Amino acid sequence: MKTSDTELLTEAGQEITYSFEVTNTGNVTITDAAPVEAAFSGTGELSGFTPATATLAPGDVVTFTATYTATQADVDAGELTNTATATGTPPPGTELPPVPPSDVDIPGERTPGLLVTKTSDAELLTTAGQEITYTFAVLNTGNVTITDAVPVETAFSGSGS
Known part of the structure; x- marks a missing residue:
């Protein structure tokens, strides 16, 4: 046995x-x-x-x-x-x-999870045409491997792209 x-x-x-x-x-x-x-x-x-x-x-x-x-x-x-x-x-x-x-x-107990933290290189929007770089840090908070993880923009108030 x-x-x-x-x-x-x-x-x-x-x-x-x-x-x-x-x-x-x-x-x-x-x-x-x-x-x-x-x-x-x-x-x-x-x-x-x-x-x-x-x-x-x-x-x-x-x-x-x-x-x-x-x-x-x-x-x-x-x-x-x-x-x-x-x-x-x-x-x-x-x-x-x-x-x-x-x-x-x-x-097994598979518990997938992701956490995203978004930051920018600008503290203040000062002029039209100002370029702002956003950084997205994606962290796997679960216990399984996540493939093809990408940030997804859910809301953006800017009028440009």
């Missing part, structure tokens, strides 16, 4: 700890038991497992952990999905049956 300490993906840099519970459901001891990543949507690197492997007598349970630091691409995607199975070595002459996969899906 696979779980996560995180219920909601909210920002790049968020650290997520995955726990992989591996149970020996058979009647023989399994050596070198370990989780196996089957599918992971994360765009970064999942750490190695702790412990790396374990020996499991029948009925034994070991919890392995791995950590992941969310990337901006993960937040932009809106979710993280992770599927794992397990493997191990049974005694000679026996074969480990297929291990069913276990999934963890962490939904």
Whole structure:
């Protein structure tokens, strides 16, 4: 069984700890038991497992952990999905049956936002024909990447362009 300490993906840099519970459901001891990543949507690197492997007598349970630091691409995607199975070595002459996969899906909270600050190089309009340069600073205040951000003039009292 696979779980996560995180219920909601909210920002790049968020650290997520995955726990992989591996149970020996058979009647023989399994050596070198370990989780196996089957599918992971994360765009970064999942750490190695702790412990790396374990020996499991029948009925034994070991919890392995791995950590992941969310990337901006993960937040932009809106979710993280992770599927794992397990493997191990049974005694000679026996074969480990297929291990069913276990999934963890962490939904993302995407909150786009922009803030614009407009300034000009003139403090006072003094003459006709005076050239005024406006500067628009656009700030991404959300947690997702915004592409093609441009200021939009909503009101302008000048008679020129």
